[in-house]
Amino acid sequence: MLRYTIRRLLQLLIVVGVLSLLLFAWLRSLPGGPVSALLGERATTESRARLTEELGLDQPIFVQYFKFVGRALSGDFGVSTGVQPGDSATEIFLQRFPATLELSFLAIVIAVAVGIPLGYLAARRRGGWLDNLSVVSSLIGVAVPVFFLAFLLKQVFAVDLGWFPTAGRQEGGIDATRVTGFFVLDGILTQEWDAAWDALVHLILPAVALSSIPFSVVFRITRASVLDVVDEDYVRTAESKGLTTPVIRRRHVLRNAMLPVVTTIGLQTGALLAGAVLTEKVFAFPGIGQALALGFERRDYPVLLLLILCAAGVFVLINLLVDLSYALIDPRIRTRGGGR
Amino acid sequence: MALLEVRDLSVVFQRRGERPFTAVDGVSFDVEPGQTVGLVGESGCGKSVTSLAIMGLLAKRGVKISGSAKFDGTELLSLSDRQMRDRRGRDLGMVFQDPLSSLNPVVSIGLQVTEVLERHRDMSRKQASVEAAELLEKVGIPDPKRRLSEYPHQLSGGMRQRALIAIALACRPRLLIADEPTTALDVTIQAQILALLADLVRDTETALIMITHDLGVVAGLCDEVNVLYAGRVVERAGRHDLFRVPRHPYTHGLLASIPRLDAPRGERLSPIKGSVSDNIPWTTGCAFAPRCPNALDTCVQVTPAMEPDPVVAGPRLLRCHNPVEPATAAEQEIMS
Ligand SMILES: Nc1ncnc2c1ncn2[C@@H]1O[C@H](COP(=O)(O)OP(=O)(O)O)[C@@H](O)[C@H]1O
Ligand code: SF4
Ligand SMILES: [Mg+2]
Numbered sequence: 001m002l003r004y005t006i007r008r009l010l011q012l013l014i015v016v017g018v019l020s021l022l023l024f025a026w027l028r029s030l031p032g033g034p035v036s037a038l039l040g041e042r043a044t045t046e047s048r049a050r051l052t053e054e055l056g057l058d059q060p061i062f063v064q065y066f067k068f069v070g071r072a073l074s075g076d077f078g079v080s081t082g083v084q085p086g087d088s089a090t091e092i093f094l095q096r097f098p099a100t101l102e103l104s105f106l107a108i109v110i111a112v113a114v115g116i117p118l119g120y121l122a123a124r125r126r127g128g129w130l131d132n133l134s135v136v137s138s139l140i141g142v143a144v145p146v147f148f149l150a151f152l153l154k155q156v157f158a159v160d161l162g163w164f165p166t167a168g169r170q171e172g173g174i175d176a177t178r179v180t181g182f183f184v185l186d187g188i189l190t191q192e193w194d195a196a197w198d199a200l201v202h203l204i205l206p207a208v209a210l211s212s213i214p215f216s217v218v219f220r221i222t223r224a225s226v227l228d229v230v231d232e233d234y235v236r237t238a239e240s241k242g243l244t245t246p247v248i249r250r251r252h253v254l255r256n257a258m259l260p261v262v263t264t265i266g267l268q269t270g271a272l273l274a275g276a277v278l279t280e281k282v283f284a285f286p287g288i289g290q291a292l293a294l295g296f297e298r299r300d301y302p303v304l305l306l307l308i309l310c311a312a313g314v315f316v317l318i319n320l321l322v323d324l325s326y327a328l329i330d331p332r333i334r335t336r337g338g339g340r
Numbered sequence: 341m342a343l344l345e346v347r348d349l350s351v352v353f354q355r356r357g358e359r360p361f362t363a364v365d366g367v368s369f370d371v372e373p374g375q376t377v378g379l380v381g382e383s384g385c386g387k388s389v390t391s392l393a394i395m396g397l398l399a400k401r402g403v404k405i406s407g408s409a410k411f412d413g414t415e416l417l418s419l420s421d422r423q424m425r426d427r428r429g430r431d432l433g434m435v436f437q438d439p440l441s442s443l444n445p446v447v448s449i450g451l452q453v454t455e456v457l458e459r460h461r462d463m464s465r466k467q468a469s470v471e472a473a474e475l476l477e478k479v480g481i482p483d484p485k486r487r488l489s490e491y492p493h494q495l496s497g498g499m500r501q502r503a504l505i506a507i508a509l510a511c512r513p514r515l516l517i518a519d520e521p522t523t524a525l526d527v528t529i530q531a532q533i534l535a536l537l538a539d540l541v542r543d544t545e546t547a548l549i550m551i552t553h554d555l556g557v558v559a560g561l562c563d564e565v566n567v568l569y570a571g572r573v574v575e576r577a578g579r580h581d582l583f584r585v586p587r588h589p590y591t592h593g594l595l596a597s598i599p600r601l602d603a604p605r606g607e608r609l610s611p612i613k614g615s616v617s618d619n620i621p622w623t624t625g626c627a628f629a630p631r632c633p634n635a636l637d638t639c640v641q642v643t644p645a646m647e648p649d650p651v652v653a654g655p656r657l658l659r660c661h662n663p664v665e666p667a668t669a670a671e672q673e674i675m676s
Contacts, residue, residue: 233436237444242425
């Protein structure tokens with residue numbers, strides 16, 4: 001298991017390395033560029049040339065790349081030109097990455113906490129009203145665009161009803177101590193309960209919007225998987241032993257039914273990141289989604305590079321975690337090679 | 341009083357949009373304490389459904405069960421789900437056909453044994469572990485302590501079936517139902533598992549319902565044999581009587597199709613012609629008539645009733661208008 005983990009981590013490094021090269025080349029091949037974005041279309045040729053030189057964009061691309069790699073290895077990813085001009089890309093990353101992780105984590109928690117029990121119940125009462133209702137709502141969940149759902153939730157629950165804030169991560173008036181950059185966690189660690197609560201309240205609507213697709217997928221995979229598992233011979237064996245329903249449900253049905261669900265959750269992290277870009281825009285949520293959108297608009301090469309590389313890294317890491325937890329639930333994988 | 345009295349047990353599957361299907365059609369038989377009773381018949385004749393109905397393991401929806409199954413005087417068919425759960429695993433144990441799919445792949449062998457001990461014998465996990473190791477030892481699993489922490493895929497097919505037998509007998513039930521327990525196993529392992537079952541039920545005085553499509557399996561094991569055809573019992577007799585003088589044409593055909601010791605194994609000698617798809621409904625005559633070499637005109641007009649054998653002495657019941665003559669039966673036996 002350890003060797004497997006190490007091998008996967010090495011793979012991660014290679015993926016990030018190759019991706020950095022491709023990204024670097026791709027970003028520079030896009031029309032426009034940071035200079036036009038900063039100076040506008042009507043700037044003089046002279047001032048454009050000066051800025052191009054200042055940013056090092058006049059040099060051959062492979063020189064730029066090796067300079068980037070050299071600096072990146074010492075932790076310097078350059079200075080933002082568009083998202084927060086003047087701030088270092090690393091700084092922007094450290095501000096925004098926890099925001100998006102916090103948001104995505106809550107979205108996944110909602111998707112799992114609602115999707116799995118609902119999937120189980122729907123399967124057990126197949127064809128009942130709960131089943132039909134949740135199948136339909138999961139279809140709507142994947143069909144409705146995330147930004148539209150985000151917009152709708154914001155309009156109804158934030159603007160009209162006023163139950164939730166309309167934008168941001170935390171009210172400006174709150175004096176919160178920063179520890180990790182995860183606002184809810186910070187509030188709990190420092191026991192600033194009002195700060196934690198306020199951060200959580202800001203998260204809820206965007207997290208619900210963001211959870212719509214992972215919820216639908218988790219729900220449907222759970223339902224299908226439970227329907228498969230309840231017909232398995234070993235569930236009948238468990239029944240023939242007279243075990244109580246909760247034990248059969250937990251130990252014999254869910255433990256097996258969770259295998260495909262765990263894989264799904266890993267695959268959903270990619271979709272989650274895409275959804276985060278749109279959700280964060282609607283709720284003016286200062287995460288990496290918002291920074292990516294802004295970064296593309298303004299061709300902010302350093303910020304885009306760092307954020308996309310980190311997003312890819314997180315995606316690979318989460319899939320590694322999924323594989324490891326899969327092995328934890330499924331002894332057939334864990335004992336591979338060890339058994340007969 | 342018999343330990344298990346099954347009377348007129350019928351199971352009808354009723355799926356929406358489909359015609360009702362009677363899988364078990366008025367089956368009656370008794371199992372005395374400690375007795376081994378065989379349920380024999382071709383695949384699809386209702387053996388599994390009969391046993392699942394007795395165990396209360398059939399789906400609640402789309403299934404109509406009627407008749408009676410009294411265990412030690414208690415009507416099983418009218419027990420609540422909770423009461424039945426208290427009995428299953430404690431008074432009634434069951435071993436299924438495919439040992440690999442019948443064990444949970446992600447739960448250790450140990451837990452799959454101990455959970456039933458914890459449930460019915462009020463044992464702590466620790467006591468149950470000790471007991472589980474003893475149980476595995478008793479069913480002939482070597483190195484039982486290590487096996488407890490292993491998973492089904494790490495055991496061989498025979499070992500898995502031994503583990504399932506240990507689970508079914510863990511709470512010392514008075515009745516064990518074994519539904520084709522050797523069908524999925526290698527031929528050499530089959531004999532070992534049958535011998536193990538025979539030893540265990542004898543030592544623990546457990547009654548056994550042995551379900552099989554193979555009369556050869558019944559030969560060494562059962563005190564009494566019920567031959568099923570299309571959901572009905574067509575012949576019931578003691579093992580020796582049945583083998584010596586099979587009276588029902590279907591039983592006769594089954595016996596003729598057992599590979600003998602002196603014939604190459606696995607080779608069907610003279611299989612019964614046709615298949616169950618040729619059956620006619622029991623309501624219009626004898627379901628076996630289209631395949632029966634002894635069929636008379638009455639066979640497709642009058643449904644034969646289950647009656648004592650008019651010719652051969654002994655406690656035998658038959659459902660046939662024109663049984664196989666005892667002489668020919670004996671001759672056949674000698675000739676084959
Ligand atoms: N759940 C079910 N729904 C509908 N028909 C069933 C069901 N289970 C079994 N049957 C039918 O009942 C008949 C008897 O099945 P079974 O008892 O499994 O036969 P066997 O004697 O081989 O064990 C078969 O024709 C089978 O197709
Ligand atoms: S009743 Fe007739 S058809 Fe049926 S088994 Fe007997 S002889 Fe054959
Ligand atoms: Mg069967």
